[in-house]
Amino acid sequence: MLTYPSIESLLPRAENRYVLAMLTARRARQLTAGARPTVDSGTPNHVSLASEEIATGTVVYRYGKWDVVVPEHPLIIAAREAAEREARAKEEEERLEEQSRILRQTDRFSDDEVFSQAGITAEDASLIAERLIAQLEEEEQGHYLHPPGLSQRRPHPENHECPGRRGTSERKHDKRLSG
Numbered sequence: 212m213l214t215y216p217s218i219e220s221l222l223p224r225a226e227n228r229y230v231l232a233m234l235t236a237r238r239a240r241q242l243t244a245g246a247r248p249t250v251d252s253g254t255p256n257h258v259s260l261a262s263e264e265i266a267t268g269t270v271v272y273r274y275g276k277w278d279v280v281v282p283e284h285p286l287i288i289a290a291r292e293a294a295e296r297e298a299r300a301k302e303e304e305e306r307l308e309e310q311s312r313i314l315r316q317t318d319r320f321s322d323d324e325v326f327s328q329a330g331i332t333a334e335d336a337s338l339i340a341e342r343l344i345a346q347l348e349e350e351e352q353g354h355y356l357h358p359p360g361l362s363q364r365r366p367h368p369e370n371h372e373c374p375g376r377r378g379t380s381e382r383k384h385d386k387r388l389s390g
């Protein structure tokens with residue numbers, strides 16, 4: 212419960228209790244985020260400190276919507292910037308390590324060694340790659356012309372006339388005669 216300053220002494224500084232509570236809460240959040248206090252107070256509670264600032268008139272309520280920017284404490288700004296610099300340095304270090312790892316892998320084997328281990332020449336590998344690309348392009352073109360799942364409709368097996376099998380019209384005729 213807020214004892215100093217009293218809520219009754221703060222009410223003339225705002226429209227009503229709700230606006231006073233919102234103003235106090237907003238200023239307390241700003242103080243928690245690192246804003247500098249406008250009054251000297253020994254209280255560690257940010258809500259009490261915000262109430263004291265409202266009571267002295269250094270924090271005021273303005274009618275309407277205002278986008279107020281409160282400067283942050285320099286130590287908080289410095290800590291955030293240091294963390295950002297450290298994160299960028301770490302990302303750069305990881306990127307360089309990845310690049311050096313890739314270079315070490317590619318330096319291990321030359322192209323001729325890789326092909327000789329596989330038992331082919333560089334020309335053979337080039338032909339294989341060209342054929343693979345051509346086959347993939349043909350499959351893609353064929354895929355667009357005849358998408359999967361949309362095959363041509365086949366006649367239903369019951370309507371299909373097979374030798375030695377009676378069709379549906381004959382069965383219906385038989386039922387009428389027997390029934």
